[in-house]
Structures are given as C-alpha cells and as structure tokens.
Amino acid sequence: MTAEVTKPRPEREETDECLRRERDATDRALAERRALIEAKSDAAVTRARERADAALSAARENADQRSQESRLPGQASETVAEERSLEDVLVRGERALADESLRRERAAHARILSKLLPLERDKTDRHLLTERVRSDDAISHRDDFLGIVSHDLRNLLSGIVLSVDLLSQDTPAQDEESEAAMAAKRIRRYAARMSRLIDDLVDVASIESGKLATNVGRGDASALLADAVDMFQPMASDRGITLELDVADRPLPVDFDEERVLQVVSNLLMNSIKFTSPGGRIRVRGERAEGELLVSVSDTGPGIPVDMLELVFERFWQVGKKDRRGLGLGLYICKSIVEAHGGRIWVESRMGEGSTFYFTIPGRSGSSDQPVAEV
Template structure:
C-alpha cells in the first residue's frame, strides 16, 4: 500500500481525520454540556420571573378595579377585577408548574392563600357597599383589603428575587464551564494544527520533489529541448509518470526528426485548396465563430479575413434567415447533408447559391464545428427560367391552333359540313379525345410555368377547410353516384381556418379526388378527412384502388412521372402542380400506398395566424 502515491496520501489524510475527529468530539461534548446549562438558565428561572411579573401586573390591575368600584363605576370595577383575576390565575398556574428552586414551593402556596383571602375581601367590600355608605366602604378598603394587597405584592417580589438570585448563580456556573470548554478546545486545536502542519509539510516535501523536477523538465520540453529525461526516484504513480514522460520525449524526438515537415506541408496544402475553391466557403466552430473563409466568400460579402476571424457569424453576415438555417442544420440529429437555395445581390446582379452545411465531428462523434459551402447555381437558375419561359411561350402559341383544330373537329362531328359514315365518325371522335388530352397538357404546362416563375400569383384569403372540401366535392358527386362509389367526408369542424389561395387549393383537392375516382373500382369507397396535427391542417384522400408500386411512391410528384402498366395514364403533371401549389403556401404533400390495397394522398396547410 505504501508503494503507491494513493496509499501514502491516504495515510496522511487518515491521520488528519483522526486528529479532527478528536477535536470535534471534544468540542461537541463541551458544547452540549454548555447548552444544557444555558437552557436551564434561560428557561426555568426566567419563566418564573416572567410569571411573577405578570401576576404583579394583574394584581395591580385588580387594585385599580377596586378603586374604580368604590369611587366611580361599580359595574366597570367588577368587570375589570374579574378580568384581571383570570389573568392572575393563568400566570399562577405557569409558576406552580415550574418550581425549580428551594423554598419556591412555599412561596407559591403563600401567594395562593393570600390571593384567595384578597378575593374574599373584595366580595366583602361589595357587601359593605350595598349595606353601608361610601365612607365605611373606604374604611374597609384601607383597613382590610389594602394590607392584604401589599402583602401579596411583597410575596410576588420575593418570588421574583429568589429566581433572579438562582439565575445569577447559574450564570457563574455557565461562565466557568464555558471557559473550561474553551481552554480544552484551544489546546487540542493548537496541538492538531501543529501536528497537521508538520505531517503535511513533511509529506509535501517528499511527494512534490519529483513533481517539481518533472515540471522543470516539461518547461524545458516546451522550449524545444526534446532530449530531456527525468530521474525516477520511486516506484509509485509519480515514478510511472516520470517513466512515461521519458518515453514521450523519445517519441517526440523521433517524430520531430521524421514527420514535422510533412505535417506542416499538408496543413499549408489544405489551406491552399480551400482558398482556391471558386465557390464561397466558411468554417466555424461550435459557437458559430469564424475560423476560416476563402477568397470567394470575401468577395461575396465584401469582407477581409483578418477583420472577421473569431467573430460571431451574425456580426459579420447580417442575414437572420441564413443564420437560422445553418443553426437548425447544425443542431439537427439527422446525418444527411441538407441544402437550400438563397438569393444574394452582388454588384447589382442577382446570384443564387445552394447552401450546403456539413458538421465536423471528432472520433467520438462529438461535434466541434461546421463547414458551409455556397454552391453557385445562378447559371442553373437562369437556364431553368429560360426553360420555363420557352415552355410557356410554346404552350401559349400551341394553344391557338389546337383550339381551331378542336372547333373544326367538333363541327365535322356535328355533321355541319355534311353526313359522315360510322368510320369517319369514329375518326372524328378520336381527334376530339386526343385534342382534349393535348389541351389538358398545354393548360397544365402553362399552369406549372406560372407557378415556377412567381409566387405573387397567389390570391390568399382566410377560409375554412370545410368550404374548400365541399366546393371540390360538388364536381364529383354525380360521377361517384353513377359508378356507385361511396364518396365520404369526415369534417374537422367549421372553426378551423386557413389563409390560402382558395381556387388553387380546390384545384389540388380536385386533382387528388379525380385520380382516386380514376383508379377506384365501381362500388368501392373514397374517404376524405381533415384534421389538425402539429399546428397544421391536414387533408387526406384515401381510395381502395390498385395502389402504387413502392418504387414510384417517392417520385410520383416529379414532372411527367407516370406509373407503368396503368391503362388510363394522364399527362404526369397534375401531382407535380399540386406539390408546387401546396409548398408555395407553406405546406407539404406526400403519398402512402400499398399495391392492390389503395393509396392515401395527404397535404398540409398552416393554420391561420391569430393576433
């Protein structure tokens, strides 16, 4: 045990604890004895003195009541006398139960006898007042009642003096006991201090000497003297530490000679790579303080790296939306790399950057910083805008001749230009059907182009979700009835309101119900539900149709995606447009489906904000 540093310190600590225990036990014993003496001094005798004083006050009150009875008001005198009598007996009982001194019991009995006689004399005083004139009453008071009153006062004062003397006597005992206890505690404390300091000093000299030597060698190591070695003087933990220190200096010397140049070169190489990247990059620590920025970041935000290092992100880039996005991604528990496109204006030009946030982790998965890459997608945005403009222009120009073709085919079908054979009639009907599909495609392309070009085309208004659902259902009631399909709606209640574009939201629901009718067999059921979840209104359309294969569930909302093997295939734009409308209004849309069991399409909308 003595071979380890822990054992050596433990012995010293046990010695000190033993000394403290002896001093503490002695102190506690003396304090307890002293406390008991003080308690007797401060409670028993003081209680008797206090009771004697209150009885004297009550007696004087009764004497005043007797004089009031004789000279002024008999009723008031009797009332005050009886009141003070009760007060007197209250404190008499306290004194009678607190007899602690020699002869105190005799005093209590004498007081009781004298007070009983005093009460009897007051009764006789009242009888004299009834049967005689006032002069005889006064004589009776002076000759009979007052002497008894004076005797009773003397007894009460003597009782008080008896307890005061006992109290002073007890005080001397307490003082002597306290001085004795204090001397004992002082002597033991001085001995404990001397012994403890001696043991501590000797132990420190023995234990710290090798540590001081080790400290001096570490300072030398810090200054670059890698060949320092520490003398091993014991086999305890300090000896082991010294041995490990010697091994460390050897390894550092070897490392210095072999890899220092490579490490510095790699560091400079990494910095050069980051600085040369054309897209803006910023590196921050866990407190969002800037560690590194490259030249592209300096140009984008008009900064200099030397002026922003170790500053908080918001001090340098005053963009609350960007900061909130970066902070939310950093604090998220999800491992996937998030990205979002932000708009910036630089030198009077519009730029779009796809912001990617990557968390930096140590080997124990603890986060210690983050890297934010601003991927320039301005060119892609411009191409996307050109594509949308082109589609809108072509669709618009295509719509006019298509309308003319449809009108011509309709006139031919109505035999306005002459009779048709059955074969010709079938050809005209085919032309009409295909033209309708083509027109629907053109309209969807125009609608999608408007949605992608601007959010300003939304005419928002406050309305109830029930109004939206009921407006949509009107268009499908007759078709559902013809096919014997149960079209049910479970409402949430008329008080739930949303602030959306009413017509476009109805269009989304129309598209979902239309698809459900398209793939639901006759005689089956379609269920529309609305409910509130996580401060959002949810609307779902559930059918019992064929269902969607698993590989299409995630991409069913992409443009022009159509499920293979479906007989009645549309343009592949309806769900994509629905997604654009829902997300533009701050909501989400998704699909849950199992093949041959049916599908559930659900979209959410934010509740109306109340102020």
Template sequence: MVTRSDRYKDQFLAILAHELRNPLTPLRMGLDILNSQPSPERAQQIHAVMDRQLVHLVRLVDDLLDVSRVSQGKIVLKKERIPLSDIIQSAVEAARPLVDSGRHALRVDMPVRPMWVNGDRTRLAQVVGNLLSNAAKYTPPGGKLSLEVHREGQDVRIVVIDNGLGIPLAMQSKIFELFTQVGEHTARAQGGLGIGLALVKQFVAMHDGSIAVQSDGENTGSRFTVRLPLLAEIPEGASANAGQPVRPEHPPRRILVVDDNEDVAETIGWLLSEMGHEFRLVHDGREACDAAREFKPDAVLLDIGMPQMDGYAVCRAFREDPALRDLPVIAQSGWGQEQDKNKTAKAGFDHHIVKPVGYDDLERALTLAIQSRRIAHPVP
C-alpha cells in the first residue's frame, strides 16, 4: 500500500531530479560548444551561462544540506553587528541573474539613514535573496519586482513584492512548510525543491524575527514581509566601519595542491595561477611530504578523501615532521558540516573549505590559514 509519505517522497525525488538536470543541461551543452572553438563573443556568453547555472546547482545542494542541518538542530549562526545595506546588496547581487534573465524591472527602496542588525551575514542575505529569486521565478517575463525596507519602531520591515503568479488563498497557510509546491506553478515557472521558504522561515526565527505572506490569489502577485529587530545606532562620530576587517594585499605564494582527482587539482592550479601564485600538484597522499620538502610551499591545499593515504593521515604526517610541522594546511572537501570541520581541526588542519571553491573563498582561506599559523608559530 502506498502511503502519503511515500507519495511525498516520490514527488520530491522527481522534482529533485528535474531541478538538478536543469542546470546540468546548459553545463553539458556549454562544454560541447566550447570544444568546437566558438568565437570569443560566443565563448564569453557561454561562460556567463555556465557560471550562473553552476551557482544555481551549488545553491540547490546547499539548500538540501541546510534542511538536514536545521532538522537536526545543527545550524550555528555567526552573529555580528551588520549594516542592513550590506545584506540587501548581497541579496540583490545573488538574485540579479534570475531578475535579468526574466527581463524584470527591480526597484529597491532603502532609507538613507543607516540601520544595523545583529545577525549572521550569510543567512540573512540568503533570506532576502531567496525571496527575491522566488519573485523573479514566479513572475512572467517583463514583470515588476520591488524590495522595500522600512523602519518601524525598534524593528525593520523588509518587503519583497512582485506582480507574478500569486498564491492561492488555500495554500498561503502552508507556503512555509517543507516540500510545499504551489499548484501548477512548477510547470509555469522555474520551480524549485519546495524547501527554500521553509529555510527562510527557520533562519528568520533564529534571528528573533517573523515572516508573513500576502496574496489575493492566483495571478495577483505576492508580498513577503520579513520583520527583524534593529540594533541601536552607532553614535555620531564613530566609524561605521569599526571592527570591519580590511582586505589585505595578497603577495604571490607557493601552494602545494594534494588531490587524487586530477581534473580538480588541475583546475585549482589554474585558479591559483590566475591569482598570481605558483603551484605544484600531487595526486598521491604518500608523495605529499617529499613534495613539500622539495617545493617549500607557503601553504598546502589538501584533499580529504584520497585512497592509500587520506588527508587526515597526510596532515598528521606534516605535523609530526619537524621540517613541515609549521606549514599552513587547508582541508578541501565535499563534506562541510560542523562535525566535519571539527574533525579536520582535530587532525591539525588550519582551515576547512568546502568544494566547489571560488576565487574569493580560496584567497580568503589561504590568507587566514597563513596568518593564523604565523601568529601561533612566530618566526624567531
């Protein structure tokens, strides 16, 4: 007998397969076109498409992982004093590809007076970015979107409005439930896994806020309102950038890349070369120590899941070798939950980055690992 949970599971898996194939299709086709040596203009267009689809694919995977973490109570917020304008800017940048591809007009209304919240920069940007992305996905081409920010007493209201497909009245009480799909919207728009709004509600609640939805029904557009508590304003004369890190200049470095996947290692090498760094590739963990003694790197990018000798064993070998024990070692892995990061820290790694790694994340990881190792082990 097929139960209700079985039907939900089958429906979710079907939607997941569909959503994963969507970005994989232009990635596969883009590679085929690039192999035919297209014109520089066409190649640039293909690169832009592939970049957008890769970002979308990573976001799907991250959402799936976040659902697991939230359900197990393993989400840990890194709260700090943040200017609300930074969150709005990050969210708009994240949603911009969907907005532009839908040829939508986006209006952003922010008050001039600065506002500050105590929150996790990444998660709050994810909240607003998800709402904007949904507005773009569920609005027919050429629609109108708006993002309005209003101060209301000790709170701030962040309102995302669209003139799109709307939400049936019967569905509005369920819209924030996990795996909820609204009627025929999956066929009429770019769809989704039905987990984004559930995550949004969880993240808003973890910031002592609330979220509400309003729609007059199908084809009437939607309005999502997030309410968050504000922090006291910075006193006049104080620096608005106090406590904010200053991005340092990055000198050329020597980086040893240890990864048994030759394609992954080579592309990381290309990225390091674009950054101005020198690199050497090693595909067997057993050769890492010898390569480090010869190459004398400033830092090591070390894969975890290697055969013969995994990343944990290689890192321990570095720490036990008097000539290598002070090398900054960065774990790079597809596993990125807190227990995974705790495990690499216990093994002696200085930092942990999760694949796939972008330019800024890689440069930041190298800087942090090298600086932290120098502070912990200063040169006499």
C-alpha cells in the first residue's frame, strides 16, 4: 500500500501553536498588570482618604476645642452638628465624583486597549499570511527546482557510471589493480555518493512538504537487517571494524516499508562506520519489545556529548563539524521515516565508550501468515 504520510507535527502547526501560546501569555500578563496597577491605584486612593479623614478629624477636634472656649452663652451645639452634617454630605459627594471619574478613566483605557489590540493582531496576521504565501511560493519553486535538478543529475551520473562500465569491460582481468582500474572504482564510488546526496535532498524536500511516500506491507525485519549487515560488511572490513548481527533466527514479520526502513538502518550503519576507529565494533540488533519492532545500532565510537543528543536529529547538523563528508541530513531523514511509521528514534551515548541508536516500528507483528494491516 502506497501512502503519503504527513509529518506528525508540521513546523507550521508548531508555529501557530507557539503563536497562540504567546498571545495567551500576553493576554494573561496584560490582565495581571492591569489588575496590579488598579490594585495599587486603589490602595493609594485608600491611603490618601485615610490621611484626609485623619486630618479632617484632627481639624474638627481643634475646632471643637476652640468652639468650647469661645462659645457665647446661649449658643446651641445643634448649629455645629448641622454644619458638620452638611460638610459630610459635601465630602461624600466629592468622593463619589472622584470614584466615578476614576471608573470612567479605567473604562476608557480598557476600551482603547480592546480596540488597539485587535488592530495590532490583525496587522500581524495579515503580515504573517503574506509571509506564508511567499514561503509557500518559495517552497513550491524549490521543490520544482529540486525535481528538475535531481532528474538531470541522475541522468548525468547514470551516463558517467555507464561510461566507466564500458571502459572497465575493455580492461583485462590482470589489470584490475592498474591506475585506470582504480580510477574507475573511485568514479563509481563518488557517483554512488553523489546519488545518495541527491536522494537525501529530495527526501528532505518531500519531508518538509509533508509528502514522504511510503509503501507499507508485511515484511521480515530479520531478513532486512541481515541484508543491511551484508551490504556494509565490506566497508566495515576495509576499515578494520567488526560488524555483527544479533537477531532472532525466527522471522520478525512486521508491517513496514522495507525500502524506507532499510534506508534508516543503512544511514545508521554508515554513521557508525564513519565515527568508529579501526579495531572497533558495531552491533546491529533486532527484537520484539512490547509489541513493537525494536532495532538498535551500537558502536564503540567516541560518543556524543549529552547536550547534543537531541540535536543530532536536526537538519544539516553534524557532531563532527570538521568532518564534511555529508550534508548532515541522514539522521534527520531517519527520524522522519520512523515517525512516518508511527515509531520513535533516540540515541544513548557515553563519551569515550560509544553510542547506540534505537528506533521502533509499532503495529502488529506476529506470524507471517497474518493479513497485512493498513496504516
């Protein structure tokens, strides 16, 4: 079954979610700040009123004392009480006016903010939409360009390899170690490497557009791992590296895209061979674990720093910055292929002891006579 598998978390969805979170956080911060300012303002008004009341009370006491001393015979205290009652009414009226003025000022500020904020966000959204259209257009042109270039480069590489093969046919068997024969081998090796780089770039373009095609069917994982080890055994031997396979003798039937999973294992093996010194050891292991296929590729290389364990799966990222024998896309492609199958991939490493890359392929795995599941 052929399917186009969309990335589980497209970058655009992550960007939108981050934007929503930032806006929610901004709204909360704005509300908290407004509440804090209003609380401080209310506290300041309360303190001012308390000071005013204290001053008024002290002034009244002084006035009462002076009135007692200067009161004329027969002057009634009711007159003073009436005057104070009138003063209290005036004070309450002034306070009510001040409270209403403060409420209106706050309401006006809230209305201004409620009008300005949507305008700013609408402007931001329009700008974001414009940038997205430009981005989509650029991605479309990039994909078209990669498609044309990859097709033309593959044709050129095929012509180069075919020409080398024709020249090699004219080389006598006893001259296989001659300079011309060795040059032909180098050309084939370089052409194969260029072909892998082209494939990586095309795969990355497919991944970024959410169109990583997979052909899922029932396959034997143990046979696939054996094929991968056999494929890289000569390369490992040439470098003085021991390459081992540790997998159950019985079949490991799993629903997956054999070519894509073989690509994952090949990338992991190539990565391990690249960083393992002569005399080192690489082990490929396959097993069932909690209903999933669990594959691991371990090596005795230099290891990966703890702070880089997550970064190794990023695009164009390389542990050894001085080693530029690739584009830094292999592990990123591995991660995307595994996630397209619904699995996960991770690495464990200790400096000076080596690294182990793990990945899982979930789904039913059992006897080979079971029907193929659709994913």
